[in-house]
Amino acid sequence: ARLSNHFQFIDVGRQDPAKKSLKTRKHEFVEIYKPYTEEEVKDQSHRCLECGNPYCEWKCPVHNFIPNWLKLISEGNIFEAAELSHQTNSLPEVCGRVCPQDRLCEGACTLNDGFGAVTIGNAEKYITDTAFAMGWKPDMSKVVWTDKKVAIIGAGPAGIGCADILVRNGVKPVVFDKYPEIGGLLTFGIPEFKLEKSVLSRRREIFTEMGIEFRLNTEVGKDISMADLLRDYDAVFMGMGTYKYMKGGFPGEELEGVYDALPFLVANVNRNLGFEKDPADFISVAGKRVVVLGGGDTAMDCNRTSIRQQAASVTCAYRRDEENMPGSKREVVNAKQEGVKFIFNRQPVEIVGDGKVEGVKVVTTQLGAPDENGRRRPEVVSGSEQIVPADTVLVAFGFQPSPAPWFEEHGIKINNWGGVDAAEHQTYKFQTSNPKVFAGGDMVRGSDLVVTAIWEGREAAQGILDYLDV
Ligand code: FAD
Ligand code: SF4
Secondary structure, rough: OOOOOOOOOOOOOOOOOOOOOOHHHOOOOOOOOOOOOOOOHHHHHHOOOOOOOOOOHHOOOOOOOOHHHHHHHOOOOHHHHHHHHHOOOOOHHHHHHHHOOOOOOOOHHHHHOOOOOOHHHHHHHHHHHHHHOOOOOOOOOOOOOOEEEEEOOOOHHHHHHHHHHHHOOEEEEEEEOOOOOOHHHHHHOOOOOOOOHHHHHHHHHHHHHHHEEEEEOEEOOEEEOOOHHHHHEEEEEEEOOOOOOOOOOOOOOOEEEEEHHHHHHHHHHHHHHHHOOOOOHHOOOOOOOOEEEEOOOOHHHHHHHHHHHHOOEEEOOOOOOHHOOOOOOOHHHHHHOOOOOEEEEEEEEEEEEOOEEEEEEEEEEEEEOOOOOOEEEEEOOOOEEEEEEOOOOEEEEOOOOOOOOOOOOHHHOOOOOOOOOOOOOOOOOEEOOOOOOOEEEEHOOOOOHHHHHHHHHHHHHHHHHHHHHO
């Protein structure tokens, strides 16, 4: 163990892990950060002030025991750190990689006051990656098995969070997903330069050993019916995500060369993972002038995938300023470094072209006077029209709920924006209007984050355990 140094944060500055060189990183679909060495992670973890009332824990949606596991890392107790980390999070090594830490745990760190926040995300990733490499596995020896089983629809973060809590409480989870691998958007959405897919296949093996059964390539509503699930299982959890693409509502969106963000990203992943069914599904932007519309995580992933596909140029048009971008700041920095050009305060009004896209007409916006809620809305600057030349346009305006046609038949109510009504604060957390059916993640809260989906899945599992009285 190390000697305690309460002034470590002064002696040692915040240091993120090294990134791979720009030259190789711009062509590779592999993670760009190198792992911490043992010495580095101990030094960084030891910077934690062990605040009495840690804001980072409150701000983390799953309320990780952050200062406690940072201390265990700095003392070299990786297995204990892994055990503790898994008490609150079902996929800590994933969250460590993809959470927008600047808005969550690290944004709340006391050391932001001029010293630089503790690198919480990278420490969290280190714990699980290292523990697994050393042979650690979640301890299931004390689990007392019940005779209950629960069907879970969707192997995304919400479904996985739910299955993790159920199996640790002796309830058998059977997870159905229409895709050939677990992870939902973690596998078929988020690109490999943020999260390598071996992380999920390793997780599938660990979860399977823990007692979770995965039935992949199985779509509920097509290959198996909801009625079958309701008949054969004690409860059903739905974590099916949101998959309706938002449109801009302006002319030209139907032109050849305009694509929704997700099909572009998924086709790229499918090719890299060998899941491609038809080569015609692949959308190549090699040698093209690409314009990406939007400013969130999905837009950033389109930008950086286009760079790796060797587009001639990549321009990202966003209607607000950089400060108000919704995604992770870290990924905007990475996109800039890799050669993406950003044009801020630009609102697209038309995609122009003769049958085929030739450019995007944008207008400049500026923030207007505050409205009745005090929010300054973007206003168009008159005479500011400009055409940004493009061969390919990728539209990343976000997602809306995509309720299944069979919800109504089974008494599962949706609210006025299409989200599933699942009551968080009732006796049985996240129960829907069908008492036997629970739901969580993007399909309940609207498209959000990996960590919030995990949290809702875990909370819903508590609701299911109470409902089943086990
Ligand atoms: P999903 O991950 O969408 O999983 C739903 C699963 O349900 C899917 O596997 C689907 O196949 C399955 N399913 C649906 N219907 C059926 C059916 N009928 N039968 C069987 N299976 C079914 N969040 C972050 O925190 N950080 C990021 O960096 C980040 N980047 C993102 C990048 C992109 C491109 C996108 C699109 C999202 C990103 N997000 C990010 C958001 C995050 O991925 C989602 O909020 C999260 O995955 C939601 O989890 P979920 O379990 O609710 O749904
Ligand atoms: Fe931070 Fe996300 Fe980990 Fe919570 S889960 S500590 S918010 S990186």
